[in-house]
Amino acid sequence: MVDLSNLNDRQKEAVTTTEGEIMVMAGAGAGKTKVLTTRFAYISEELGISPYEILSVTFTNKAANEMKERISKMIDVDQDKLWVSTFHSFCVRVLRREISVLGYWNRYFQILDTDDVKSIISDICKEKNLRSSIKLLQNLVSKYKNTGSIDIKDTLLRNDFNSLYNAYQEKLKLSNCLDFDDLLNKTVELFKTHPEVLKIYQNLFQYIMIDEFQDTNKIQYELCLLLEGKHHNLFVVGDDFQSIYSFRGAEIKNIHQFTKDFKNYKLIKLEENYRSTTQILDLANSVIKHNPNQIQKTLYSHDKEGKKPIYYRALNAFDENRFIVDKIRSLRADGDKYSDIALLYRSNYLSREYEDLLVREHIPYRIYGGLSFYERKEVKDIISYIYLLCDDNYDLSFSRIVNVPKRGIGAKSLSDLKDLANDLSKPLFSAIDNFEGSARLKLLAFKDIINKMRKELSNIKLTEIIDLILKETNYIEDEIKVNAKNDEEIEDRVSNIYELKSSLAAHKVSSNNLDNIMDFIQDLSLMTSQDKEDTDSVLLSTYHQVKGLEFKNVFLTSFCDTIFPSQTAILENNIEEERRICYVGITRAKDNLFIISPMEKRIYGEIRSLSPSIFFKEMDKDLYYDVLKERKKNTTSYTNVKKNVVSTKPKVELNTNVDYKTGDKVNHEKFGVGTIMGIMGNTLVINFDSVGLKKLLLGHPSIKKI
């Protein structure tokens, strides 16, 4: 029996209503994951459905893995056989089996990341002499694939896009590549053009569950419709307050569309929040209520005793840093673990500053986002070698590594080879034989290396393939060591390769077959850095990446206009989505929330003064504790005393021979030890351990540097 005793009535209803089309509207922290996993177990245990015939789609791989983990605790299953994944991973799994009917030459298509796409588009632009910005074109291609239509006002851009798009798609198909959007599109295309294939999957999935439904795009919605077509058991969970992926084609209106497409659908609302204190929830609500177009709903909190969120208007980045570290230390002193703490920010570029801070302070941390493991140069290089070892046709991989490490094969030779290969309709690798240029011998030498490795492959275990590549190419010596700026970088890159090696070793290799390695590589290319296991460390992350997660203590950093909401969002008048991002950020916190807006910050290397985020101004004043205001209140009386003291003393000689900088520790005769927070003209702003912030004259003899 599946235990339902720890569910509330609405949750129970969501779990036990198994038949038909069902939509669950669930607020933040309402126990969505619990409902999804329990429902999975319930359908399998109570209805007797095979767990391998239930499809569950989540938003990230991490969420999928966690769900598998939880399911396997409730019922006896082989996790690897479950259909629990992201839309993208699901599509890879289907396409890997079925893509041949779409005319691809090898079921091990290569999955392109954004960088690969960029370099292909850039190649085509050069070939065709297109003048538009590559980044813009790249966005348009993705947009077009996501929405199926596009309207470009600029004539030049429109023409460029038109001549690019077909060439791009053709190139991808020729080199057996799919980009992220293709994974979805080709799967829909497959199902639409091959009903017999669709039938297999419609029959297979008796029950379908979709998480984060508010962030599905048009294609994903279409996929849902196709798959549920036979059994009509489609269960979607969403929250329109948390829709934050419109830039990627997500359409909140899918929620609407659902109610239109399924006239007999059933709606279940989960409005009880189990995560945050009332104080935090009130604050979140006071922000989101400024969105006019939101379906209003009420989140009830369990009336947990809690503390008010804390707001700090920091002087500058340095002061912000100090505040964060102080708080982290005191949370630790109160018994919290590092992993109970998350520092959140709007954009990835902000991570560096906080990363530097935590390194300096010896606080363990981990970062979500930034480059995924797969996107690191050395990892991609090694993987490219593996692709090329497996098949001549992987042109993209060939171009990537033919001159890595340096073999004296430059851009000109490569582009000549590409022209030649084009004329002969051969892959680059085979076209080497016909190449008549100054680099001929160098190319042949490269070919020999690859061929030598290919022969060698039959003598070694597949798990040793990375060692073989490292040995034959002398990669670590000739590539990593030659290009690294310091020992640290060498160590970092080498350790990435070893990590790749160990995850290959962990991958179940059932036979000594190259297909196995390709399985592994394909899984890898969808793996993001957040899929690594957790350690006891502070988490640094964007708001987007922590959707669905919760932390005891959350810091919302750099909470300033033009950073959050971002400059572009302001320009494009896209504040509503930013406000939802803010809502997501606030509702990650269970117990303590800290919001910090520095008055100034370095942006593009220039100090810029910043006003607090508009979202801060929208918060009800009595819902947070303003550190600066309270501090002012408490120090007023002291300032008066000081004034009297100063007036009775003769004017002092200022010491002009001083050299202070922000961060220096000083000792003051009266106030004791403090830290310089900022220097404005001939005024020092010092934060004293005993009395807080003070503005003092630069060079006053009562101040000594320590």
Added chain:
DNA sequence: CGCACTAGACTTTTT
């Protein structure tokens, strides 16, 4: 071909 140097862009957010 490869290195050194410079001008310019750059910061949303992700599978």
Added chain:
DNA sequence: GTCTAGTGCG
């Protein structure tokens, strides 16, 4: 402030 694409020389 940092990364990149582009240029020019050995």
